[in-house]
Amino acid sequence: MSEEAMKHQYITDDLKRKASFKKREAIIMKKISELSILCGVEAGAIIYSGRSDPQPEVWPDHEGVQQVIERCRGGPVSERALNKEATIQKRIKKGKELLMRRRKENRTEEISQLMIRCMLGKATPSPADWHDMKMVVEQTLKKINS
Template identity: 35%
Template sequence: MSRKKVKLELIADEATRRTTFRKRKKGVLKKVSELSTLCGVNAVAIIYGPCDPNPDFWPPSPSDAKAVLTRFKNLSEMEQAKKMMNQQEFLKQRIGKLKEKLKSQMRENQVLETTKLMYDCLAANKDLKDLSLEALGDLVWLTEKRIKEIQNRINDLRRITTTIVGDDDDDGGGGGGGGGEASGKDKTAMEALLSMGIGKPL
């Protein structure tokens, strides 16, 4: 059973908030310990509680924690802030990624919808005169795209055909080899044709 997604906002009930703090704090310190042990990296975590005068920290040894902090403080300000991120910056980055994903999905949907519209027009299920200027523009763009893809495949096929004909000429017209197995070059050409979808059984 999947866990219920937690809403990221301040917990209103104080008792629940304290209980959650204790549990989450223990989990964070455990994760830092595992990260340091499994990956062999220096790490430190310092957590101040709302009611505790002294912070909880990892590693347990104050001298080890101080050594990591000293190493961090010795870095330049640019290096210190290089991978630093607060909640606002994290949410901003997350929103940006989601927006890019949404744009990509919208473009994909547009291509699918325009492709369906093109087939409907070809099948006389829709009349071009009934389409908006935007829909007509999408159809023109998709048609030109498909024509370009077809032309590229035709050019690839012509290059492969020229290679096959040239190989036959080099073999002296194929005398003495009729009925034998295909040469290595012929196999390579045939594999190229099959990779483009040419020569596959219907």
């Protein structure tokens, strides 16, 4: 019978279902063991049946499965925590740099608008604005000259 023709459905009889589960569980564990040995790969399996057995079935053992999981996640939990903290610190630094750059851009735009209003006689700059206006004019001249 081909895979496509085979109909899979829930086994309603408890005894048959448990027997089928145990048989298929053993087959899966054997296949994982063969995969690991024949192909030289790290493998692990956790099968949790739930109600019938409160402890999950693992291969090769709890420690072996934990090592495979840690390798997949990128190292032990303590190393991952340090890596996450470093990544977060880098993101915070980049975010602060971006914020400062945007604040500077916004201030430059505000000063440019203020200069236009001053030329039209609609505004009077404060002493701090005069300083910022000088900086904007100098930056604009640098851009023009380059």
